[in-house]
Amino acid sequence: MAGGHHTTSLRTYALTRLALALPMIWILLTMVFVLLRVAPGDPISAALGGRLSPEQLQARREAAGYDEPLIKQYFEYLGNVVTLDFGETIVDNRPVTEVIRQNGAATLELTIAAFLVSLAVGIPIGLLCGRYRDTPIDIAGRLFGIVVYAAPVFFLGFLAQIVFSQWLGWLPSSGRASPVTTFDLNTTTNLYLIDSLLSLNFPAFKDVLEHLILPATTLGLVIGGVFIRLVRVNVLQTLQGDYIEAARARGLSERNVVWHHAFKNALVPVITVIGLQVALLLGGAVLTEQTFNWPGIGSELIRYLNNRDYIAIQGIITFFAVLVVIISLLIDLVNAWVDPRVRY
Amino acid sequence: MRGGRFVAPIREARGVPKWVLWSGIVITTFFVILALFAPLISPYNFDEYQTASGERFGKQQPPSAEHPFGTNVLGTDVLARVIYGARTALEVVLLAVFFSLLIGLPLGLMSGYFGGKQDRVLVLIMDSLFAFPYLLLAIVIAFLLSDKIGQGVFTAAIAISVVYVPQYFRVVRNHVISVREESYVEAARALGAKPGTVIRKYVLQNVIQSVPVIATLNAADAILTLAALGFLGYGIQPTDGAEWGYDLQRAIADAGAGIWWTGLFPGLAIVAMVTGLTLLGEGLNDVLNPVLRRRAIQDVVLPAQPAKAPVEEVGV
Amino acid sequence: MGRSLRILLLTGAALLVLAAAGCGGDDGGGGGGGTIVHGTTDQPVSYDPAGSYDLPSWNVIYNVIPGLLSLPPGGNQPEPALAESCVFDNPSTYTCKLRDGLKFSDGTDLTAEDVKASFDRVNRINDTNGPSSLFASLYKEAGKVTGQEVEVVDDRTVTFHLNKPDATWPFIMTTGGGGIVPSEYPANKLQPDASAVGDGPYKLAEYKPGEQTVLEKNDDYYGDTPKNDRVIIQYFDKSSALKLAVENGEVDLAYRNLTPTEIEDLRSADGLSVVEGNGTEIRYMVFNTKLAPGKDLAVRKAAAYIIDRQAIADNVYNGTVQPLYSMVPQGIAGHIDAFKTMYGATPNKAKAQQALQAAGVKTPVQAEIWWTPSHYGDSSADEYAEIKRAFDGSGLFKVQLKSTEWDQYSEAYAEDQYPIFQLGWFPDYPDPDNYLTPFYSTDNFLKNHYSNKEVDRLLADQKASTDQAHREQDFRRIQTIAAQEVPIIPIWQGKQIAAVRDGITGVDQTFDPSFQFRYWLIEKS
Numbered sequence A: 001m002a003g004g005h006h007t008t009s010l011r012t013y014a015l016t017r018l019a020l021a022l023p024m025i026w027i028l029l030t031m032v033f034v035l036l037r038v039a040p041g042d043p044i045s046a047a048l049g050g051r052l053s054p055e056q057l058q059a060r061r062e063a064a065g066y067d068e069p070l071i072k073q074y075f076e077y078l079g080n081v082v083t084l085d086f087g088e089t090i091v092d093n094r095p096v097t098e099v100i101r102q103n104g105a106a107t108l109e110l111t112i113a114a115f116l117v118s119l120a121v122g123i124p125i126g127l128l129c130g131r132y133r134d135t136p137i138d139i140a141g142r143l144f145g146i147v148v149y150a151a152p153v154f155f156l157g158f159l160a161q162i163v164f165s166q167w168l169g170w171l172p173s174s175g176r177a178s179p180v181t182t183f184d185l186n187t188t189t190n191l192y193l194i195d196s197l198l199s200l201n202f203p204a205f206k207d208v209l210e211h212l213i214l215p216a217t218t219l220g221l222v223i224g225g226v227f228i229r230l231v232r233v234n235v236l237q238t239l240q241g242d243y244i245e246a247a248r249a250r251g252l253s254e255r256n257v258v259w260h261h262a263f264k265n266a267l268v269p270v271i272t273v274i275g276l277q278v279a280l281l282l283g284g285a286v287l288t289e290q291t292f293n294w295p296g297i298g299s300e301l302i303r304y305l306n307n308r309d310y311i312a313i314q315g316i317i318t319f320f321a322v323l324v325v326i327i328s329l330l331i332d333l334v335n336a337w338v339d340p341r342v343r344y
Numbered sequence B: 001m002r003g004g005r006f007v008a009p010i011r012e013a014r015g016v017p018k019w020v021l022w023s024g025i026v027i028t029t030f031f032v033i034l035a036l037f038a039p040l041i042s043p044y045n046f047d048e049y050q051t052a053s054g055e056r057f058g059k060q061q062p063p064s065a066e067h068p069f070g071t072n073v074l075g076t077d078v079l080a081r082v083i084y085g086a087r088t089a090l091e092v093v094l095l096a097v098f099f100s101l102l103i104g105l106p107l108g109l110m111s112g113y114f115g116g117k118q119d120r121v122l123v124l125i126m127d128s129l130f131a132f133p134y135l136l137l138a139i140v141i142a143f144l145l146s147d148k149i150g151q152g153v154f155t156a157a158i159a160i161s162v163v164y165v166p167q168y169f170r171v172v173r174n175h176v177i178s179v180r181e182e183s184y185v186e187a188a189r190a191l192g193a194k195p196g197t198v199i200r201k202y203v204l205q206n207v208i209q210s211v212p213v214i215a216t217l218n219a220a221d222a223i224l225t226l227a228a229l230g231f232l233g234y235g236i237q238p239t240d241g242a243e244w245g246y247d248l249q250r251a252i253a254d255a256g257a258g259i260w261w262t263g264l265f266p267g268l269a270i271v272a273m274v275t276g277l278t279l280l281g282e283g284l285n286d287v288l289n290p291v292l293r294r295r296a297i298q299d300v301v302l303p304a305q306p307a308k309a310p311v312e313e314v315g316v
Numbered sequence C: 001m002g003r004s005l006r007i008l009l010l011t012g013a014a015l016l017v018l019a020a021a022g023c024g025g026d027d028g029g030g031g032g033g034g035t036i037v038h039g040t041t042d043q044p045v046s047y048d049p050a051g052s053y054d055l056p057s058w059n060v061i062y063n064v065i066p067g068l069l070s071l072p073p074g075g076n077q078p079e080p081a082l083a084e085s086c087v088f089d090n091p092s093t094y095t096c097k098l099r100d101g102l103k104f105s106d107g108t109d110l111t112a113e114d115v116k117a118s119f120d121r122v123n124r125i126n127d128t129n130g131p132s133s134l135f136a137s138l139y140k141e142a143g144k145v146t147g148q149e150v151e152v153v154d155d156r157t158v159t160f161h162l163n164k165p166d167a168t169w170p171f172i173m174t175t176g177g178g179g180i181v182p183s184e185y186p187a188n189k190l191q192p193d194a195s196a197v198g199d200g201p202y203k204l205a206e207y208k209p210g211e212q213t214v215l216e217k218n219d220d221y222y223g224d225t226p227k228n229d230r231v232i233i234q235y236f237d238k239s240s241a242l243k244l245a246v247e248n249g250e251v252d253l254a255y256r257n258l259t260p261t262e263i264e265d266l267r268s269a270d271g272l273s274v275v276e277g278n279g280t281e282i283r284y285m286v287f288n289t290k291l292a293p294g295k296d297l298a299v300r301k302a303a304a305y306i307i308d309r310q311a312i313a314d315n316v317y318n319g320t321v322q323p324l325y326s327m328v329p330q331g332i333a334g335h336i337d338a339f340k341t342m343y344g345a346t347p348n349k350a351k352a353q354q355a356l357q358a359a360g361v362k363t364p365v366q367a368e369i370w371w372t373p374s375h376y377g378d379s380s381a382d383e384y385a386e387i388k389r390a391f392d393g394s395g396l397f398k399v400q401l402k403s404t405e406w407d408q409y410s411e412a413y414a415e416d417q418y419p420i421f422q423l424g425w426f427p428d429y430p431d432p433d434n435y436l437t438p439f440y441s442t443d444n445f446l447k448n449h450y451s452n453k454e455v456d457r458l459l460a461d462q463k464a465s466t467d468q469a470h471r472e473q474d475f476r477r478i479q480t481i482a483a484q485e486v487p488i489i490p491i492w493q494g495k496q497i498a499a500v501r502d503g504i505t506g507v508d509q510t511f512d513p514s515f516q517f518r519y520w521l522i523e524k525s
Helices: A010-038 A043-048 A054-063 A070-082 A096-131 A136-150 A153-167 A179-184 A192-198 A202-239 A242-249 A254-292 A297-306 A310-338 B002-012 B015-036 B078-114 B116-131 B134-149 B153-180 B183-190 B195-208 B211-232 B244-255 B261-288 C002-021 C055-064 C112-125 C169-174 C239-248 C260-266 C297-306 C309-316 C338-343 C349-358 C379-393 C406-415 C433-440 C453-464 C468-485
Strands: C035-040 C083-090 C093-098 C150-154 C157-161 C202-208 C212-217 C230-235 C253-255 C272-287 C321-323 C365-371 C397-403 C420-425 C488-501
Touching: A010 A070, A010 A310, A010 B116, A010 B134, A043 A054, A043 C406, A096 A136, A096 A202, A096 A254, A096 A297, A096 A310, A136 A202, A136 B015, A136 B261, A153 A202, A153 A254, A153 B244, A153 B261, A153 C239, A179 A202, A179 C035, A179 C202, A179 C212, A179 C230, A192 A202, A202 A254, A254 A297, A254 A310, A254 B134, A254 B211, A297 A310, A297 B134, A310 B116, A310 B134, B015 B078, B015 B261, B078 B116, B078 B153, B078 B195, B078 B211, B078 B244, B078 B261, B116 B153, B134 B153, B134 B211, B153 B195, B153 B211, B183 B195, B211 B244, B211 B261, B244 B261, B244 C239, B244 C260, C035 C239, C055 C202, C055 C212, C093 C112, C112 C150, C112 C157, C239 C253, C239 C260, C239 C488, C260 C272, C260 C488, C272 C297, C297 C338, C297 C349, C297 C365, C297 C379, C297 C397, C297 C468, C297 C488, C309 C321, C309 C379, C309 C488, C338 C468, C365 C379, C365 C406, C379 C397, C379 C420, C406 C420, C420 C433, C433 C453, C433 C468, C453 C468
Parallel strands: C035 C230, C035 C253, C365 C397, C365 C420
Antiparallel strands: C083 C093, C093 C157, C150 C157, C202 C212, C212 C230, C253 C488, C272 C420, C272 C488, C321 C488
16 A cells, blocks of 8 residues: 555554444445345245135235334334344245254354365465466465365265265265254254254264265355465465565575465465455355355345245344444454554 | 456466366357357257147156257256256346446456545445345346346346346455555655546556456356346246256156256256366466466577677787 | 474374274264154244245145144045044034043143143234235234134033135144144243153254254053154255155155155165155146136136146156146045046047137237246246147247246236236145135136136035035036136146155155154054
């Protein structure tokens, strides 16, 4: 960034960012509200259209209050969000907070597992590619990263299901756990892996792990592909840095230079980019959940979209929006703490 | 001068970046040709289900001489749908990139150059949009538009472009901000050049440089987003055009029945086209980005020595 | 880097060891012993009888919260269930006597008070997703209860005072809306799903929305004990996942909604078989009798001659549906193959041409036919493509296909925007009235301006008569007129189809026109 800016303290930066986060959330909320109210259709026609006469449908719509003035609904909506009262879904009378809690936990489990896989895949390969630039290792690694990211997650998932479920029969094809295990499991956190450990239910742990492998690996591979590229670029830039030259000049072995100096510093910027990947993960989670029948919040969102359940949709998207804002805020703070040049 | 900025580095490229770039160009060109000349290349139309004499192709037929990629559940030829799918992909992606640039570029330019309150508000809005999970945003917008203007190429393109406008805006704005502080820009302003002139002559030309890479990588992403929309059912209807994501969705039901050809080929097409565009984008980045660029090592040629004037010997 | 890497590897190894420790336990596939796992893509709305009108909710309600009357397996007339006997005192008054000693699954007594509370709350709550419209003959106005409609005569006797004669009232009582719940249920809002209580063969053990519903045998049930101890209903988002699951044995039976392709493939799979039964879900094509070309009777007749139902059933649905020759499907008492009698079972181009010529209609007739892509499943596209092929192929019609999504479609068809359009119907109960009044009465659901005084008279007549033979006579007459005037062309009737793993019996017994899935008949050997 050109020009001479003095670096502000971390605290000032944090407060400024926080102050900015609030309007951002408000804009997102308004966007969500406007988009949904403009949306076509209503949940009643979606569910009962064709089974009731048009007059009966209209009577039900009026009774449910879908005809009230928009402004009134808007302020009600804002007020509800502030008090965290997201209401109940229209099509199955579930409190939206319960939907978020239960299904959100399922998505959380999937995304964390996928994230771990993506780190395990992306970072080592990215480091290797950067280190051995333009060699066959680099080319293979980059190509792998590109092709894996180019494959839609539902295509990879569908191939994985065919191979590992249908042909080889090694792993189950869908769901978080087998039906009987789901019933037996004592759920406290709703993260089944943790719950099964907490209740020392090892057969359940194995069952849940088996169900988690395919979806987590599929999504993790795709995101890992992006990491390969990012880590590689960072390594390349780091390796061109002056202090690396200095280290080499001092006579340190290439291995020493690369491992102890370059890699550590190359990984630091990666943390900040991880924040961007969260948005990617959430989007990918929706597709993965559809492919593997994972009862996460992405699947529920699609289901509620198809049923025009705007209360549910509103609640879920609001939750996502706020979540992403908070995460990017945290990432920015970490970034600012690490790299003072970023603060303004 | 403008062309030279692009062509020279490309010609100078050596080694791996060169291969990356050229393989990207080849693959992308292949798909562009498929898209442009679809009616000439494809043996059938994308919704054709019977021969001229009225005999049906048959549903879900395995690959054969008449149907190299087989037929799908609607009784249409898979190869035709793959080829026309390239056309749909190209249409949507070009439209989407065009829309995103149309909005993102000027906004980024103005916002970056003039700054002030409008800038802050715009940044806030764009950051909010950018933070949002792009797929969810695209789904909601496609879903909304589909009822107003029907599901089709335009709806998909608009939904996708809304997702990418913030990216263009950000990149352009950042670039403008750094260029704005350069001394030659200051000099121009000191000389009394109007903002419009400054932007046009100096800032824009500088900024345009980064656009091709972003646009190409965005195009790759856009194809994936289009396929995702199609997979979820918010994309293009099969009677309006061929779309790989939609075909994949119908194919999933086929896979369990051992019918692999309806899903494998559209899936591979997506992988190939996105890979091609990504290689192109990465290649361009490697080659144009001064940080990463590796100049070819050229032999140093000293200028020819002028003929030495005879030295007169002076008696010592 | 080295230290943290080591820790990471150790943790990973530890997890693997734990997973291995889980070996030897239940492999998790299908239920063991007395547990049946039913995989489905349908998800329920509510387990409160006052809050649901959909099949998946009703399926559980039938098994957990039955009503005074029910439809026996294989039968199509209501029989006493919780009631010992029910009788029409006169066409507007219906009295039921409860069995002695009935208890809810929570141990409390089931009395006439509970019956009154159950019916009243359905109408008072008038839930958006609920069945209050079914009780139109009992309550004058939805949402308002005077208290006089359901009369508690004594502890075990209840009298229903209908506001107009309704011979279908016993059928209405067999629907999910007629489930009897404790009077402790909230009078003004729905009971939470997880706390559903009734007096049925099962009690609700657990409900995890989006994942599974678990039913367990109810030892307090007055009737026959179920042939299994527990039922787990497992939800799947996509039918392809369900298909893989039933092939792998992860579920014992897959019922609703496998695609025709999937079913075709499952027929040749190992370890399972495909079980079929007469279904009562129907699809049909409607003519708006005020718009061209439907306003010409000759055009409608020609279409009835041309339509190739068998081609649709075979090519599009792989035999998972059967041709429908009347809006009242086969299996329902009172059904006749009216269209087959009048127009034949196979396309007859000659007769169609005759009809058009006789009326002086120019061919080819321009016909704009509308359909909707997702509401009725992916096969709608194929079905209407097939219809277009048949119509265009005859040379007598030139069809233009158009489609919109359900949101717009469901309003547009009722507003004279579509000359010819696709629709489907899901019955509330298996009585012909439920298949005729909504479509052929003067103010029908379809808003296609069809009106016939004779039909109206017959509809009112059958509704007021409690003599089954007399009603069936009326029904036959109505169906014949319907075929003569052809405001609607019935196309197909769905079959109830399930993929059932070997060793599971009883599914075929419950596949009957009631559309109720009776878990208590399913046995696992």
